Amino acid sequence: MTDVIEAEDLRRSYAGGFEAVSGISFSVAAGELFALLGTNGAGKTSTVELLEGLARPTAGRVRVLGHDPYAERAAVRPRTGVMLQEGGFPPDLTVAETVRMWAGCTSGARPVPEALEMVRLGGRSDVRVKQLSGGEKRRLDLAMALLGRPEVLFLDEPTTGLDAEGRRETWELVRELRDGGTTVLLTTHYLEEAEELADRLAILHEGRIAAEGRVDEVVAEQPAQISFTLPEGFTAADLPPLGPYLGTTGEIRLRTSDLQRSATELLVWARDRDVELYGLDVRSASLEEAFLGIARKQEVTR
Known part of the structure; x- marks a missing residue:
């Protein structure tokens, strides 16, 4: 064109x-x-x-x-x-x-x-x-x-x-x-x-x-996010090593650049332990997150 x-x-x-x-x-x-x-x-x-x-x-x-x-x-x-x-x-x-x-x-x-x-x-x-x-x-x-x-x-x-x-x-x-x-x-x-x-x-x-x-x-330049409530008796240390988890018990959040792999490993982990990840929310990044991420990055590099 x-x-x-x-x-x-x-x-x-x-x-x-x-x-x-x-x-x-x-x-x-x-x-x-x-x-x-x-x-x-x-x-x-x-x-x-x-x-x-x-x-x-x-x-x-x-x-x-x-x-x-x-x-x-x-x-x-x-x-x-x-x-x-x-x-x-x-x-x-x-x-x-x-x-x-x-x-x-x-x-x-x-x-x-x-x-x-x-x-x-x-x-x-x-x-x-x-x-x-x-x-x-x-x-x-x-x-x-x-x-x-x-x-x-x-x-x-x-x-x-x-x-x-x-x-x-x-x-x-x-x-x-x-x-x-x-x-x-x-x-x-x-x-x-x-x-x-x-x-x-x-x-x-x-x-x-x-x-x-x-x-x-x-x-795509911004990480996706997975959040869920960790079952009782487990801590973030028990989860598969997919990156730094926000939270150690209760509400857990994970930011990831490979959403499909991370979500799959979490679900397999939960299946193998016969537990449910309550409130599971898996979402790609949005334009708003990209926009805010750029603004934050520029502020840090000033």
């Missing part, structure tokens, strides 16, 4: 010498959904603004659809959709008036009713923007980003303020757009959102990429 977003040794500094983006490189293929994750201040929004052409990099190279999005904005902007964290629409216009105003500045814009139905705002077209809920305003932001039928879609925290149903509906819409060939770059604080949607992701920490790859690849 052709890469439609390319960042090479990208850097962005602010007044006073603070470097928010510290030499990151990644690419996004056509039709791929790529998620940028990170704690507050990790550099996500600063990076996305460079990709959107809203600012010039301090150093490095960025290309979107083969063009410099800042220097060649006229070639890039009509082919991209951008959903910022806040839209800032005129509060006294109705929803339909707002979309019509935006459509007047957009080449090849979708019909207003179509754009509103895509984000489930068709029934709110005559409502003033100031009367919308926070979640409805986010859906209006998304409608604007989709208005020009973009080839590349930038979504900066798209489901903030949405309830669980609205979030799931937005996920389904984003999947449909991706499946239809739209390339999507997503930033989010919701790790479940990245797990559900992303083909690949990068985790930023303090302006650098700390991990990158498919969700399963990033998660």
Whole structure:
């Protein structure tokens, strides 16, 4: 697949010498959904603004659809959709008036009713923007980003303020757009959102990429966990030597990089002694654990 977003040794500094983006490189293929994750201040929004052409990099190279999005904005902007964290629409216009105003500045814009139905705002077209809920305003932001039928879609925290149903509906819409060939770059604080949607992701920490790859690849770097209640009369010293156990009696936890082998040996151990491991819980690592593990590791190595 052709890469439609390319960042090479990208850097962005602010007044006073603070470097928010510290030499990151990644690419996004056509039709791929790529998620940028990170704690507050990790550099996500600063990076996305460079990709959107809203600012010039301090150093490095960025290309979107083969063009410099800042220097060649006229070639890039009509082919991209951008959903910022806040839209800032005129509060006294109705929803339909707002979309019509935006459509007047957009080449090849979708019909207003179509754009509103895509984000489930068709029934709110005559409502003033100031009367919308926070979640409805986010859906209006998304409608604007989709208005020009973009080839590349930038979504900066798209489901903030949405309830669980609205979030799931937005996920389904984003999947449909991706499946239809739209390339999507997503930033989010919701790790479940990245797990559900992303083909690949990068985790930023303090302006650098700390991990990158498919969700399963990033998660695989973290240990899995087994927990259970040890039967009476046994201690952790009686268990098979699978690694350090947390706890000596009662509740036992084991972190392992080989979940299948460790779980099998524990179950064989219990069978041979005719005992039950109460509350047995065997689980692979999650993206949340990978995310927190990276943050902890960076703190320790400072």
